[in-house]
Structures are given as structure tokens and as C-alpha cells.
Amino acid sequence: MSTPTITSAGADAPTATTPEQADVVARRRLDFDPAAAWTLHPQVALRPERFGALAYHFGTRRLSFLKSPRLLAVVEALADHPTAVDALEACGIAPAERPAMETALATLARTDMIARRSPA
Amino acid sequence: MSTVLPGPTAANAASTRTPIDAVLAASAATAAPAHRPVGRLVDEFQSGLDAPICLTWELTYACNLACVHCLSSSGRRDPRELSTAECKSVIDELQRMQVFYVNIGGGEPTVRKDFWELVDYATAHQVGVKFSTNGSRIDAAVAQKLAGSDYVDVQISLDGATAEVNDYVRGPGSFDTAMTAMGHLKDAGFSGFKLSVVCTRQNIGQLDEFKAIADHYGAQLRLTRLRPSGRGADTWDELHPLPGQQKELYDWLVAHGEDVLTGDSFFHLAAYGDALPGLNLCGAGRVVCLIDPIGDVYACPFAIHEEFLAGNVRSEGGFQTVWRESELFLELREPQSAGACNSCQFFDKCRGGCMAAKFFTGLPMDGPDPECVLGHGEELLKQRGDALLPKPSMDHSKTLSKRQRLEAAAKKRGIELPPEGASAETPPLDLRAIAAMPDKACDENPLAGFGSAEVVDRAASGGAGDRSALAGFTVRNAQEG
Numbered sequence: 001m002s003t004p005t006i007t008s009a010g011a012d013a014p015t016a017t018t019p020e021q022a023d024v025v026a027r028r029r030l031d032f033d034p035a036a037a038w039t040l041h042p043q044v045a046l047r048p049e050r051f052g053a054l055a056y057h058f059g060t061r062r063l064s065f066l067k068s069p070r071l072l073a074v075v076e077a078l079a080d081h082p083t084a085v086d087a088l089e090a091c092g093i094a095p096a097e098r099p100a101m102e103t104a105l106a107t108l109a110r111t112d113m114i115a116r117r118s119p120a
Numbered sequence: 121m122s123t124v125l126p127g128p129t130a131a132n133a134a135s136t137r138t139p140i141d142a143v144l145a146a147s148a149a150t151a152a153p154a155h156r157p158v159g160r161l162v163d164e165f166q167s168g169l170d171a172p173i174c175l176t177w178e179l180t181y182a183c184n185l186a187c188v189h190c191l192s193s194s195g196r197r198d199p200r201e202l203s204t205a206e207c208k209s210v211i212d213e214l215q216r217m218q219v220f221y222v223n224i225g226g227g228e229p230t231v232r233k234d235f236w237e238l239v240d241y242a243t244a245h246q247v248g249v250k251f252s253t254n255g256s257r258i259d260a261a262v263a264q265k266l267a268g269s270d271y272v273d274v275q276i277s278l279d280g281a282t283a284e285v286n287d288y289v290r291g292p293g294s295f296d297t298a299m300t301a302m303g304h305l306k307d308a309g310f311s312g313f314k315l316s317v318v319c320t321r322q323n324i325g326q327l328d329e330f331k332a333i334a335d336h337y338g339a340q341l342r343l344t345r346l347r348p349s350g351r352g353a354d355t356w357d358e359l360h361p362l363p364g365q366q367k368e369l370y371d372w373l374v375a376h377g378e379d380v381l382t383g384d385s386f387f388h389l390a391a392y393g394d395a396l397p398g399l400n401l402c403g404a405g406r407v408v409c410l411i412d413p414i415g416d417v418y419a420c421p422f423a424i425h426e427e428f429l430a431g432n433v434r435s436e437g438g439f440q441t442v443w444r445e446s447e448l449f450l451e452l453r454e455p456q457s458a459g460a461c462n463s464c465q466f467f468d469k470c471r472g473g474c475m476a477a478k479f480f481t482g483l484p485m486d487g488p489d490p491e492c493v494l495g496h497g498e499e500l501l502k503q504r505g506d507a508l509l510p511k512p513s514m515d516h517s518k519t520l521s522k523r524q525r526l527e528a529a530a531k532k533r534g535i536e537l538p539p540e541g542a543s544a545e546t547p548p549l550d551l552r553a554i555a556a557m558p559d560k561a562c563d564e565n566p567l568a569g570f571g572s573a574e575v576v577d578r579a580a581s582g583g584a585g586d587r588s589a590l591a592g593f594t595v596r597n598a599q600e601g
Contacts, residue, residue: 043270045246047171047218051164054173056220058248059270063173063220065161 032106037119039079168453171217180227181516189352194227195518200414221248230257243271255301263304275314281329302337311338324365342381348480388473391466405452422476459486
């Protein structure tokens, strides 16, 4: 059984000001392919809150905070769209906001809050 | 209950952000500019959520040990204890409110006959469980069962890295009991369970040894603060770490970072330097609370006193109404005053410390923590003098009745007592034969009397001092993974 942890997934775009940071940002993106099909992990429950939502993974006992209602909407929409990009579009996320949203989704992917699914 | 409780967690919306605050706040500004602005997450939490993030639930006041620092003054079962059906309906309610997990404690929760039934019921209803135990019921078979469940976590209480130090507080034999339980968990392949330690004057020097024990058993070490709550109020003066030890503890925690859990209980030490990992927030009545064995709802596990009693789950509207509408909780969610700490440059880090620690040591709520690292609390404690200290509203410590004491002493000597209420024809007892019976161990010094017959029955509740409802959770920097 793994260690319970709390993470928070924001929709902010990290600004890379040094090569090291740029590297970290790039690696983070690699965890997440926006052109793939995604879904909320089956063991994860969402609880909507004013600030966004709590997400709890019953298997890893990890608690995450989704820090924006729009991020919650995107996460909920993932399963209904062939790719994450489509889900972002369906939720009206403007192109300029996408890097931030994708970074947040990458955080959720890395912690198994969302998972790949076979394209429907 | 209507008292205003200013002070401990005043969310000073300004300025100094802890590293965690910075992480939590990172997205707030950019996340949703077109929508209603949302503040820092800690500020959101300070003003309360519609349901707790998690909560502590003491299932019983019964305990086979009697730790001298037990937060809940446990020992005897309370006859008003929630029934199995009532517990299940609380779980139903937690499921509806989407409270994703509970920290179960006691007393020793596993002594309830329906303990496993309730654990299974909770996990089947999307309420995860972590329970605190002294380990006495964790045999090989139980360890196997636990290792097979994703949804259940275990926390073994140990307050000394040696039997000498541990048993002084938790009672004779309790060290071996805990070590045996951890052995079973290791053998069953349950890795990552928690080894939970309440930091005391006697064990601060053993932190490396605790870590070694945890590593040996594949457990995660968890250190929490000793609170002057329950029986801890009587022993705090003797057990709480000295100022030099507080610094030693702080340095050790900084060196070990997120490898060691703290249940967010040491934020009063942040004034030594950087904030420790965690939310650095008192969640009492805002994002956490306590349900006690008879269904009373308190602001936090360290505050079993009518001053912090919000209501009862048996009342109309159940837990949800208590959580959302109780006068006490609504007050706690209002901005709090920093009071005497207002001018302190470290206030934004320590937020005046622990509400319960102040209350039970007789200090004002809008002032420094008794263990304020700048020494302000100590000064106040000296000035306080012999002021009458608040006592817990309930005490379930094992104070034996005269009859029970006679029976215990008679049994020890192989004497058969006549049944209670026997007729006058019953031959009189040989009182001299039972005269040497032990007296209550706690009358004066709660640590006195070890080695007497009664003391064999003393020792620990599962996790005294150790039930912050955020217990076991580290906060990880999502930006660093």
C-alpha cells in the first residue's frame, strides 16, 4: 500500500526561467499526451467545491485538489471525448489557456488520478 | 458553546507565504480569471467546506491500555456508545457528503465486537479507513486481511523506541505488543503502514531509533505533538518537550522532510525558520472534526470539552446539520483575531499555535501557544499561577468501583467473593487478606504506581496524542512531483 499524499493540481503554466526549470516543465508534459484518450481513474472520486474539487484515489489513498471549476469540467469531460484536446475544446478552453490546463492534467496523470483508456 | 474562539488560525490574508502556500496558491490567480475569484486554498479551507475533507472518529472509549497522556481519557466503554446500526447510518451520511476517508481511533477501536464489520461497511460505501491501534489485536491472520485491502490503512502507536521509555507512558508490555503487531504486518507484506509516535521529553532523543524501527518494518514514521488534552492535561508538565528539545525536533523534521509524516501538528515550530511540510492550518471545525463514541461532534480530536462541542449525530439532521449549521463551527469559520500575537513577525507561520493546547493549559485563545518557540507561552504559564484549569468534559479512565477493586484483589489472591447483594448470612470477608490492594495510580502523579497490580492494566489508547484528522497525509508539491 502506498503512502497517502495530498497534491494539488492547478491550471497554471509554470514559467521556465532557467534551463533546469525548462527541463522539468518538458519532462512533466511527457507524462501526458493530449492527443490520447483519457478518463478519470475508476478508483477516483470527485467532490465539487467552490474552488474546484477534491479528488480522492481509493487505491493510493492520495488526495488532490483541483484548483479550478473549469479544470473539474475538463476532467469530467475526458471520458466523453476521443482525445483530451477534444475535451478541452468542448469545455471552451481557449488556446492560450491550454498549456496551463495540460500541465494540470499532466500532474493528475502522473499521480494516477486520470488514466489512459482505449479510444472509443 | 457560543463562546467566540479567536486567535489560533487567523487567516492573515496578507503577505508571507509558506512554501506550501505558494504551491497551493500557484494556480489561483491564473486558473479562472473570468469566474468568481477564489482565494488561496488555505483561505478557502479557513472559511470552511460543506463537508469535512476527512474526520476523526473515536469508535469507543473502551481500551485495554491506559496511556497516561490519552487525549480522550479512555478506559471504560460508555454505555451510550453508538450502536452498530447507528454507526452504519453515520457512514451512510459520510458517503452522501463525500467524506472520502475517516481516521478511526478510540480508546482501542478493535475491541469493539463490530469493528471489522464497520470497517468493511465503510470501505464498501466509499469511505476509506485508517485506524489507530496499540496493536494488541493485530495477529497474523488480521495482518493478512489488512494487507489484502487497498482501502484500509493501519497506524500502530509507539511512544518510545525502547520498552523502558514506551512503557513508562503506555504501560508495561505495550512496547512488545506494538513490535509484535508490526512484525505481523511486515510478514503479511503490508508495507507503508504508519508507526505513530507522540513526541515527549523522554523520547526526543530517540528520533533516529524510531526511524530505524519504521524502516525495519517497512512502515512510515509519523511524529505528532503531545497535547495537554484528556489525561494529557495531567501529565503534560512532565512529558512535554523542553525548549531545547523543540529545536532538536524541528531540525530533525527539517532534515527528514517529507519522509516523515507529522499530521501537520508542528506548525507552531515554524518560527524557528522555514515552515515544515503541510498545510500549516488548524482545520478544526473548518475542514476536520471529531465524532466521539457517543456521537458528540467536537471541533477537533484534541478538544473534548463542552466548549468545543458542536452537537450530536443523533440529533435531527444528523452529522450534516451539525457540520453545516452549528453555531460553534460557523464561528470558527469566521476570520479570527491574532490578539496578543498580532505584532509577532512569525504569526503568519505559526498562527498562534494550537487552540486546544492553549485552552487546556489555561492560556487565552488569542495569544501564544504554550510551547511558543519565542518563549511567550512559558511566560504566560508562569503568570497564570494556580488558576483553575479546564478539565475534559468526559473522563472514561478506569476508576474502579469499590466492588471491582475488591474483586480484582480477591481474584489475585485466589479468594472467592460472595455475590454482590448477598444476604447477611454470608460470612464476612477477611478484609486483611485483601487489604494490600493497589490504589488508583492516578491520584497524584499519574506516572506513579507502575508495577502495582492495577498498572498492569494501564497503557495506551490506540494513538493518544495523535489523531489530527489530517493525520498521515503529507502535502506534496505538485510542481515537483
